[in-house]
Amino acid sequence: MxxxxxxxxxxxxxxxxxxxxxxxxxxxxxxxxxxxxxxxxxxxxxxxxxxxxxxxxxxxxxxxxxxxxxxxxxxxxxxxxxxxxxxxxxxxxxxxxxxxxxxxxxxxxxxxxxxxxxxxxxxxxxxxxxxxxxxxxxxxxxxxxxxxxxxxxxxxxxxxxxxxxxxxxxxxxxxxxxxxxxxxxRFARQKHHLDYVGTIVMTGAIVAFLFFVLQGGTAWTWTSLPSLALLVAAIILIIAFFLIEKHTDEPxxxxxxxxxxxxxxxxxxxxxxxxxxxxxxxxxxxxxxxxxxxxxxxxxxxxxxxxxxxxxxxxxxxxxxxxxxxxxxxxxxxxxxxxxxxxxxxxxxxxxxxxxxxxxxxxxxxxxxxxxxxxxxxxxxxxxxxxxxxxxxxxxxxxxxxxxxxxxxxxxxxxxxxxxxxxxxxxFSSSAHVLPEGxxxxxxxxxxxxxxxxxxxxxxxxxxxxxxxxxxxxxxxxxxxxxxxxxxxxxxSIPFEPVSPQAEEEWETGQSGPAHTKAMETRA
Structure with a gap:
């Protein structure tokens, strides 16, 4: 470009x-x-x-x-x-x-x-x-x-x-x-599979959890039935999501x-x-x-x-x-x-x-x-x-x-x-009547x-x-x-510039050695 x-x-x-x-x-x-x-x-x-x-x-x-x-x-x-x-x-x-x-x-x-x-x-x-x-x-x-x-x-x-x-x-x-x-x-399109089931389950889990957070304590109390139902639904969907993704080729x-x-x-x-x-x-x-x-x-x-x-x-x-x-x-x-x-x-x-x-x-x-x-x-x-x-x-x-x-x-x-x-x-009960309802x-x-x-x-x-x-x-x-x-x-610690595959593997796993030392010397 x-x-x-x-x-x-x-x-x-x-x-x-x-x-x-x-x-x-x-x-x-x-x-x-x-x-x-x-x-x-x-x-x-x-x-x-x-x-x-x-x-x-x-x-x-x-x-x-x-x-x-x-x-x-x-x-x-x-x-x-x-x-x-x-x-x-x-x-x-x-x-x-x-x-x-x-x-x-x-x-x-x-x-x-x-x-x-x-x-x-x-x-x-x-x-x-x-x-x-x-x-x-x-x-x-x-x-x-x-x-x-x-x-x-x-x-x-x-x-x-x-x-x-x-x-x-x-x-x-x-x-x-x-x-x-x-x-x-520069993008070469390849044949892929979109994880539709995982996407739907994940979205449902997120929506349920955010509704629980946003409405709890305002629209209803944290311990109310709607609040607890949303929390339970979010937990179940999150567990289901991880189980689905575990057996999906392209999660x-x-x-x-x-x-x-x-x-x-x-x-x-x-x-x-x-x-x-x-x-x-x-x-x-x-x-x-x-x-x-x-x-x-x-x-x-x-x-x-x-x-x-x-x-x-x-x-x-x-x-x-x-x-x-x-x-x-x-x-x-x-x-x-x-x-x-x-x-x-x-x-x-x-x-x-x-x-x-x-x-x-x-x-x-x-x-x-x-x-x-x-x-x-x-x-x-x-x-x-x-x-x-x-x-x-x-x-x-x-x-x-x-x-x-x-x-x-x-x-x-x-x-x-x-x-x-x-x-x-x-x-100040005498002044309360001037407030709009709600x-x-x-x-x-x-x-x-x-x-x-x-x-x-x-x-x-x-x-x-x-x-x-x-x-x-x-x-x-x-x-x-x-x-x-x-x-x-x-x-x-993370090396700043790309390094050799061997050094890359070593700093990710926390191992030491010549390659790892060299990678650390180049980090920013």
Whole structure:
């Protein structure tokens, strides 16, 4: 591929990836305004969950299809579905329609994130070039993930909420056209068998488990019959999936993804990374709006230092990786994530926005370091035949982690708020009649029109209750970061550049010898 053509292809890939990443967080600060116009408060959380559910459930399938039928075709189909979903979301007239179209968006986004990373690995002429490209993707992840709440706030404060979704069209359509014209994939189609039964069972297991996480503690209690039924169904389907895959010639998820040490640890770390990242972009803006009383734009802008530190460190990590090695970089990143998560535990009503924003910088540094290492380590380790599905697995568990993390922390927040809200409502019973029926304590603080008619004393007590409730959310984030640091202690040494088959086998099995020593000398 000529250099100009390659650069054009890479730019188009990054644009498409930016849109899919942005849409997982851009609605965070905009949803109070959307709900105030469309109604449907009971479906508030599903504007997030529908997107995460569909995109997550299909990621492994898209990775397998890309390995079987080529990356370009599957990526273009997924990106087109994503853009159609975006246009439909902007035209939604009810919350039911918006939730359905967000699910359609997610169906397309599930193809974009893993396949862009796989194609970038295919386009790389060396491990060094791949590291630079993944470093650039790390910057993009940082900008898109953290800028989402800020951009969403700016749009709803100064334009109208449908532009959150319409914005994808003038960027995404030219990017798709560039990919269709300039990306010349070298792919020899071979006769393969798609594991339909395994795919259906795996998708059912994922959907059942995510419904259990997302609805438990909100639509029904964790110990209720629907919640327990979903959990049991998920467990049965997961067991059935592994039994089916054990006897399948071409499994949808090869077993080495679970048994190969580097891939297994990287995917476990990606799960925790997803939990922390989505929790950060969801609950810190909530703190700014609900506790500090800021508007949507301010809630998003508080994440800018995190964005900048993530972006800078991602590029730096890709450059210094060959000198310090995967293991050193990922351990330093995990340590910074612990430091950053620990600072959130000290957020109070008196905390200024400037202090809050600077306190999140260590989290940005940690995200930038570990996200680069996890992706590169999986692509470096996986066999060429399964690079697509292996890369998809990393994004898959990251999205699962984000969904599970936000779901569990949302249940913690709702439970704590309900516990605090009951005595407050009893004390201010005379003011309760002004609240719309079914309004939660959290949305009372997030909706300006409701705040305006409530007594100052009631609002102050609600803010204190919200701050105390979010404290336990931030404690949970710290525990996840500590678990990630503990996990990284088992991360293996990995040679940076490809080495001889003998050395490759030795570093994977942990053996020593001349070839292994030589491989370690070349690692980055």
């Amino acid at each position: 000529q250099n100009n053509t390659k650069i054009t292809t890479i730019v188009a890939l990054l644009l498409v990836l930016a849109l899919a990443t942005l849409d997982s967080t851009i609605v965070a600060t905009a949803m109070p305004r959307v709900v105030s116009q469309l109604g449907g408060m009971a479906l508030y959380s599903w504007a997030f969950s529908a997107y995460l559910l569909t995109s997550t459930a299909l990621m492994p399938l898209y990775g397998k299809l890309a390995d079987l039928y080529g990356r370009k075709r599957i990526l273009l189909i997924g990106a087109l579905i994503f853009l159609l979903g975006s246009a439909a979301c902007g035209s939604a007239q009810t919350m039911e329609q918006l939730v359905f179209f967000r699910g359609l968006q997610g169906l397309g986004a599930g193809a974009i994130q893993p396949l862009v990373l796989t194609i970038l690995a295919d386009l790389s002429a060396s491990a060094k070039e791949n590291a630079r490209l993944i470093g650039g993707v790390g910057v993009l992840w940082g900008v898109s993930s953290v800028a989402g709440p800020l951009l969403g706030g700016l749009i709803v404060d100064h334009l109208s909420w449908p532009w959150i979704f319409y914005l994808n069209l003038p960027i995404g359509l030219p990017a798709l056209l560039l990919l269709a014209i300039f990306f010349k994939e 949808i998820l090869p077993f080495e993804i679970f048994t190969q040490r580097t891939i297994a640890i990287s995917n476990s770390g990606s799960f925790l990374l997803g939990s922390l990242l989505l929790s950060l972009t969801t609950y810190v803006p909530l703190f700014v709006q609900g506790v500090l009383g800021g508007n949507a734009t301010l809630a998003g802008s508080v994440l800018i230092p995190t964005l900048l530190s993530w972006s800078l460190v991602s590029m730096l990590a890709s450059l210094i990786l060959r000198y310090f090695g995967y293991r050193v970089i990922v351990r330093v990143g995990a340590l910074f994530m612990v430091i950053g998560a620990a600072t959130t535990v000290f957020f109070r009503e008196q905390t200024s926005v400037a202090v809050l924003a600077l306190a999140l910088v260590p989290l940005g540094i940690g995200f930038g370091l570990v996200s680069v290492v996890y992706t590169l380590a999986v692509q470096r380790t996986a066999r060429k035949e399964i690079v697509g599905v292996a890369t998809a697995s990393t994004q898959f568990v990251r999205m699962i982690g984000g969904t599970v993390g936000v779901g569990i922390m949302g249940a913690i927040l709702n439970g704590q708020m309900q516990q605090h809200f009951t005595p407050i409502a009893a004390h 309004t939660s304590p959290v949305n009372t603080l997030l909706t300006p029109s409701i705040r305006a008619v409530l007594p100052a004393a009631l609002l102050e007590q609600l803010r204190q209750a919200f701050s105390q409730s979010l404290f336990w959310v931030f404690v949970t984030m710290l525990l996840l970061a500590l678990l990630g640091l503990l996990l990284i202690l088992w991360f293996p």
